[in-house]
Amino acid sequence: MGRADTTTPANGVPSPPRPGLRERKKRRTRDALLRAALELFAERGYERTTVDDIAEAADVSQRTFFRYFGGKEEAAFFVSRMAEGHFVEAVRRRPPGEAPLDALRHALGESWDSIGDSIGHLVPLDLHMRFYRVIESTPALLAAHLRRANELEEELARVIAGREGLDVDTDPRPRVVVAVFGAVMRVTERMWSAGDDAGLPALRDLTLSYLDQVEPALSGPWRTDPDTPGNGSGTP
Amino acid sequence: MGRADTTTPANGVPSPPRPGLRERKKRRTRDALLRAALELFAERGYERTTVDDIAEAADVSQRTFFRYFGGKEEAAFFVSRMAEGHFVEAVRRRPPGEAPLDALRHALGESWDSIGDSIGHLVPLDLHMRFYRVIESTPALLAAHLRRANELEEELARVIAGREGLDVDTDPRPRVVVAVFGAVMRVTERMWSAGDDAGLPALRDLTLSYLDQVEPALSGPWRTDPDTPGNGSGTP
DNA sequence: GAGATTAGTGACAGTCGCTGACAGTTGACA
DNA sequence: TGTCAACTGTCAGCGACTGTCACTAATCTC
The missing domain is CATH 1.10.357.10 (Tetracycline Repressor, domain 2)
Structure with missing residues (x-):
């Protein structure tokens, strides 16, 4: 709550407070899913890439993929x-x-x-x-x-x-x-x-x-x- | 192949030969499916209408629906x-x-x-x-x-x-x-x-x-x- | 710092669209 | 009338997606 988590640099414009561990982890998971999805889509094509493939490439469960993206399309x-x-x-x-x-x-x-x-x-x-x-x-x-x-x-x-x-x-x-x-x-x-x-x-x-x-x-x-x-x- | 199945009226333009029983039956099935589909789509909406609903309304199996139409979309x-x-x-x-x-x-x-x-x-x-x-x-x-x-x-x-x-x-x-x-x-x-x-x-x-x-x-x-x-x- | 709270996750079961395989039925044609 | 091909139903299975529930871990409270 103190100054520790609100990094305000010299330029005066307050940058958003550094997110907590939970938030950073979430971002990493989402980015991993996103990247894995696009890579697979570009390589094998969209249709021949299953959500299971993407989840596995990002090392999460299929259910987790659907918690980050409404579906394959949204990720795309x-x-x-x-x-x-x-x-x-x-x-x-x-x-x-x-x-x-x-x-x-x-x-x-x-x-x-x-x-x-x-x-x-x-x-x-x-x-x-x-x-x-x-x-x-x-x-x-x-x-x-x-x-x-x-x-x-x-x-x-x-x-x-x-x-x-x-x-x-x-x-x-x-x-x-x-x-x-x-x-x-x-x-x-x-x-x-x-x-x-x-x-x-x-x-x-x-x-x-x-x-x-x-x-x-x-x-x-x-x-x-x-x-x-x-x-x-x-x-x- | 004789004249019997090529109905040519007075106007000279030969109308297509009257299709056999099999063909007529097919047409009837297709039209029934089409009509059932559109009616259900218009009433309940597209998403809340399952292919099973359509097939049942037309009194055929789900598999038959897919033999006439590539999918829900094609029927629509x-x-x-x-x-x-x-x-x-x-x-x-x-x-x-x-x-x-x-x-x-x-x-x-x-x-x-x-x-x-x-x-x-x-x-x-x-x-x-x-x-x-x-x-x-x-x-x-x-x-x-x-x-x-x-x-x-x-x-x-x-x-x-x-x-x-x-x-x-x-x-x-x-x-x-x-x-x-x-x-x-x-x-x-x-x-x-x-x-x-x-x-x-x-x-x-x-x-x-x-x-x-x-x-x-x-x-x-x-x-x-x-x-x-x-x-x-x-x-x- | 220990326990309570809550967000994030995995595992499982189920629905719906769609496809392949196989067997039974029925119109077409010799 | 019998053979053949077309049409159909049944069954099994895949992939996208959703609901549920228990488990783990980050965050909050005291």
């Missing part, structure tokens, strides 16, 4: 969940004057930069990216991913509606813009996962470049448009 | 699957000169008209619409629905790419347009399922009206735009 998307939280916060911080699509685009650019580090604190970044590619080729994971993306869009639509002073239940436009934004993101993920460069910067660049093409792509005609290269990525 | 989306097939065909039939988004929009308008009847041949239309609203409120169903929508978009992207003479693997634009189209459809479904009018015409009108708003909604600002009503539907 634990990292993404955190990354999405960062993004939503970035959107909330954008200046109110900005047009919706610009706000989303800029927030994405910002959070991309910090997300790599945040992920690295949980699991090796490389592992996460390897797993991320598995999503696209696993129907059960893709379905879950899309459902989660849908929920995220709903949250974003409410943020956008708030910025613009609109009611999300009567005006469809906030949802439409966010849905268009999300649609481009998903196309990007698909193209990225099919490409050669599985790195995070490649995904980042592809995303931002495709977002720039939304409006041109909607207003055809396409055939007579030679100065827009077909491939929006850096690879010619 | 059997009707939608057929409707989607109609739509894709309508897109393929659109004149080549049309801009992609227009082709999609017009094909949708066309297939909407015939879809009601097609569904009615399988299950009561009212039942289908009641079930369709369950999707939005059932995470497992929503996930499956979104994954299926994603697959449909992939197919449409290839059709569009073919019409425009583009390669879907290097040019992101076909996928982007189709994704935007799909995004609007999903927003519509969401607004429809939250609204009062659960009928098929309401869904149809809402869809077409929202599609008209895609481009205006993308190019803000919104606040200073009094002549575009917030609610795109017919209800003021």
Whole structure:
């Protein structure tokens, strides 16, 4: 209760008190489960990895796995969940004057930069990216991913509606813009996962470049448009 | 193999030969299972309906259910699957000169008209619409629905790419347009399922009206735009 | 510091979706 | 009419997930 467990460094900002042994143990177990899960998913695939496998790799019982994660799916998307939280916060911080699509685009650019580090604190970044590619080729994971993306869009639509002073239940436009934004993101993920460069910067660049093409792509005609290269990525 | 089983009416178009007893029995079993499934889903909800319940309601064994449908999910989306097939065909039939988004929009308008009847041949239309609203409120169903929508978009992207003479693997634009189209459809479904009018015409009108708003909604600002009503539907 | 409290865990049993194997039944066709 | 293939039911089993209960260990109380 004294000063002993509230480490306050010189900068004045009080860092959260060092958690007790129990809390640290819990964290270690969760991280071990998370890492074991992602490793197995990336190696053998999602479907061919049983919860028993994960529990055994983390040296706990199956029952314990389910105490940390609601299911296989929750473990699979634990990292993404955190990354999405960062993004939503970035959107909330954008200046109110900005047009919706610009706000989303800029927030994405910002959070991309910090997300790599945040992920690295949980699991090796490389592992996460390897797993991320598995999503696209696993129907059960893709379905879950899309459902989660849908929920995220709903949250974003409410943020956008708030910025613009609109009611999300009567005006469809906030949802439409966010849905268009999300649609481009998903196309990007698909193209990225099919490409050669599985790195995070490649995904980042592809995303931002495709977002720039939304409006041109909607207003055809396409055939007579030679100065827009077909491939929006850096690879010619 | 003679003329006896090829009923050719006066109009000259040969209707398919009347199936044998075995085939008719199969169809009856399948329809009974389908109808029982949708009825139970609409009444008790998807999750609280077991495959055993469905099989029992259709008076067959659980094993038989799985011989007709790959799983609960496949039974749930059997009707939608057929409707989607109609739509894709309508897109393929659109004149080549049309801009992609227009082709999609017009094909949708066309297939909407015939879809009601097609569904009615399988299950009561009212039942289908009641079930369709369950999707939005059932995470497992929503996930499956979104994954299926994603697959449909992939197919449409290839059709569009073919019409425009583009390669879907290097040019992101076909996928982007189709994704935007799909995004609007999903927003519509969401607004429809939250609204009062659960009928098929309401869904149809809402869809077409929202599609008209895609481009205006993308190019803000919104606040200073009094002549575009917030609610795109017919209800003021 | 010893005992009471409580969180975390493992072991076990059970449900539900789904699959493989095997045997019995029934429509199709010679 | 008898053979054959298709269709079906029964049974056994796997994997995801949940409830229960007893046991251990971190934390709290005195």
